[in-house]
Amino acid sequence: MSSDQDKLIAESVEKALQGDMDAINNIEDRVTRSKAKAALVKAKREAKAAVAEETPRAEKSKAEEAPQAEQTFAAQVAVALEKKFPGSLDTEDVNGHIQMKGEQWYEAAQYLRDNPDFLFDSLQCVTGYDYGTSEDLEVRYNLHSMTHHHAIEIRIKIDRNDSKIPSVEQVWRIGDWFERETYDMYGIEFVGHSNMTRILCPEDWAGWPLRKDYETQEMYHGIVVPKVKDGWE
């Protein structure tokens, strides 16, 4: 059997190299087919090595073009924010998103919602983010305008040990639940929120599950939290 197999593989790989992929795809036996494909990859690798250098460059230039169109809008918003609230931006560098400081976030949020140029009337998503076990936390807001159909992402870095940020619950009502969820998962406290409690985990859950330094509790209400299944290791 195996000699037949080898022969078949060799034949189909040759055909495939000439551009007829069906030869391999038509092999009914899956094992033989996968072997043939592996052989094909091996054969192609050398041929590709020379060509490969050119393609990434083309891709890169494309990738650079796309964000630039977006950058203009994000930059516009950033400029407007800087003008209205001087010193509110964390970095001048706008790369598809705006990096802000937490202090004036509530006012800035109101401004973004009400300014006729932007009208970000919908808060799409609030994402908590952890840079690492002993680094900063971050909150990322995705805003969207139902009128102008444009979107922006705003990021606010906060200190890990003193994670406080103004709440935007009063600006976008959905902020209520999104912020509770972020609090639940990251322990980021939203100052000014009317009901800053856990939403998904139980009230008495210990720790902030999505932080990178989170460790599972040993026990919860007298129930041992299993780490590894019995007899599975």
Place this chain on the structure above:
Amino acid sequence: MGVVHGDLMTLNIGPQHPSTHGVLRLKVKTDGEIISEVEPIIGYLHRCFEKHCENVSYEQVIPYTDRCDYIAAMNNNFGYAVTVEELMEIKVPERVEYIRVIVAELNRIASHLLALGAYGLDVGAFTPFLYMFRDRERILDLFETLCGARLLYNYIWVGGVSHDFPKGFVESVYSFLDYFEPKIEEYNELLTYNKIFIERTGDVGVMPPEVAVSYGVTGPNLRGSGVKWDIRKDEPYSIYEKFDFDIPVGVGEMGTVGDCWDRYYVRMVEMKESIKITRQALKGIPTGDVHQALPKKIRPPQGSIYKRTESPRGDLAYYIVSDGSPIPYRLKMRSPAFTALSVLGEISQGWMMSDVLAILGSLDIVLGEIDR
């Protein structure tokens, strides 16, 4: 004559209750039959989806996305695959795009059928529920021949789909659509235009567009409030811009714009639009290899992406942060049902006991997606 104010009674609807669509608890303050405050308490179904995702590779996340919105698993897979593909800059073959649209629209029909049927059940009509399940079952049958699974498919992969259509699948879908289209009329006769149903849902639980937008409500619920917003049209992903379809919006035919009946009816019309899309896609489906663009190893470059897709419940978005490893650094799912449920407290104040459950049903929530 003054108004007598008695004490309010606190009532827990759920976590075990016939019409909470899962394990949801509504803490309700009632004055007799009148509801004065509703507070949804969620988290009973929390399965740490986001934490799981930080521990499994990109392709292994797909079965987990199935289990978020288990009613429309195809759309969840679709959203995730599209997001990762955009992050990795993969261009998938034409045929794959068509296959994805066909299965996603079929699943949208299945999901709406469940939503409408369960809504009938919420207001006390049992039979429409079973009729709709009968037809939903046919879609599940189709999916079973396609990928083996009936509910949690793991079908749409990053860069492709797990299998090509089996023999005769296109004809089966055509025959299903031919069978299904007249059934919508039957549902309308039985439930939609039933006067009792209209009395129960028309003018009830009105959600004004400003409230809906501020609460981040999306999908059929937002369109029921008269806002014409559909990501398939306004921010087309995949190949939705190729198809010709309408976005139904609520017009307040049986009451005020944004009432339960509008939300219900938008879903009913949306099924027709889905049929339209599916027919067009079936007609134009090209040939090709569905596994052609499957990446050998999914290792997206460093970066983050926020991508929205239209699931049957609204804007389903994934926020993925990649650190260049084969495991997502952070994956956040923005679930449409989460935002839809948050509006319940606002729009059900002052209605009656029975109305609260009618409003809850009209929001079409899936607790698996809310709690994740």
Place this chain on the structure above:
Amino acid sequence: MTVDNLINWFPFGAEWPVLTFVTAVVICAIPTFIFIAVYALVAIYGELKISSFMQDKVGPMGQGVGLHAAKWGLLQPVADALKLILKEDIIPESADKKLFVLAPFVVFVGAFISFAALPFGQGTIIADMNIGVFYILAVGSLSVIGIILAGWSSNNKWSLYGGMRSVAQIISYEIPAGLSIIAIIMLTGTLSMQGIIEYQQGTIWGILPNWIIFNNPFTFIAFFIFFISGVAECNRTPFDIPEAESELVAGAFTEYSGMRYAFFFLSEYAEMFVVSAVAATAFLGGWNSPIHGFMDGPSWSMFWFMGKTMFLIFTMIWFRWTFPRLRVDQLMSVCWKVFLPISFVNIFGVGIWNLLFG
């Protein structure tokens, strides 16, 4: 067979009047109870099958061994009943135990004693009272007390809701039902059930049976008002707000299980029978044959009576599996804003009609 006949038949009637009376009543009561039980099994089976057929399924089809042995699932209701009887009887800790135990029986008694005045056939009636209709309407509302007892004593918020809703609903719907009956009594001039049926013998113009429903347009409307009010009194969909399984879990009966729940179940079906029987008697000619002279007479009378009653019960089941449920306030407004004014117009109309053409 009436109680009176039995009492006269006993040889020692004069010496022991009380004993004779009690014996006669018990002799009548036992077959009635058996009748209700058997009828309930049939009705439950009918409901299972009809609802299934309407929903594109076939319902119970037991084919295995044991209790489901019968073909087409015929023994399914028996199995259900056995299950309910054998189940553990749970009384909640904080319930008012005496009332909790009492409630199902009060509900059942209300439905049960109504059977005393139902005319099953020509001459087959337990007690042909001269106030028959009035009696049935009166004892029919006894079940309200039972339901509110159940709702209150369960010490459960859902039960309380169900009980309160039920009371408001049943008391309201008594009124249009009663007013529709009044329109009939104006025609027949008697409250006796047999008297009402005897009034309906013969034909109208030799074609239509001389039933009160066909007597004039007002009685035609009165029939529907009476029947729908009757559906509401039985707490059946679309008026099942006291139970409302998607809202109130099981309403007043949430805390009941086993035998006690079976009694509520039984009395619901018994009440359906009573309402349908009264509607058949008062509007559809009772045990009269629909075609004059065809299959007429005492031997067929029971067949016609049961046939008409079962048809009305089927209609109730049909309602249940087609309609959504009304809301509490809508239920009330249907009663007070639609049925009540129309009932008044009906009484007036029947009177005028009777004067002009009667």
Place this chain on the structure above:
Amino acid sequence: MYKYFANIWETVTTLITGMGVTWGHMLKIRRDNVTLQYPEERWPRPNRDIGFDFDNYNVIRSRLQVDIDDCIGCLKCERACPVQCIKINTVKAETKGEDLPNIGHTGITSNGTKKALIVSRFDIDLTECCYCNLCTYPCPEKCIYMTGGPNSHKHPIDYEFSQYDRNDLIYRFAKDVENEKMDKYLNPKEKAEA
């Protein structure tokens, strides 16, 4: 006043329309019935209008099955599993592709691959399995698969495998060898010395 009667008229007509729908379905039950009598009838039944033939299946999801004779112990399925419900232990064989009848080990798979490893443990916990099928794709020997459907020639469909005890749902596919024999094979020298 007009509205009042129009309302009543609308109610009556729409309700009667609805009743007509259910009535029609009741009469046509023989044609419309969509249910099966489950334990007696099972799902793909060719003479019923619902469901499909086995031939039409693309792929199936049911119980996982492993042809242990073909398994080369490459651990690809274990790595692919998103819920870690597969557990494989392997031992290096002394000679590649040699049969070891005393522990029931076959040296060469049915595809002709010579095995370098002995699979001493292959457990699948089907209480945790999420039926995502991800483990079956990478298998180079096609030896882990879901039963039935297109695979029915290898193993008939098995989707009803309920048990009274959770532990019975852990399927152990490795050859049931007594520990002593295995130990003997694994370290024969130590045994001999002892």
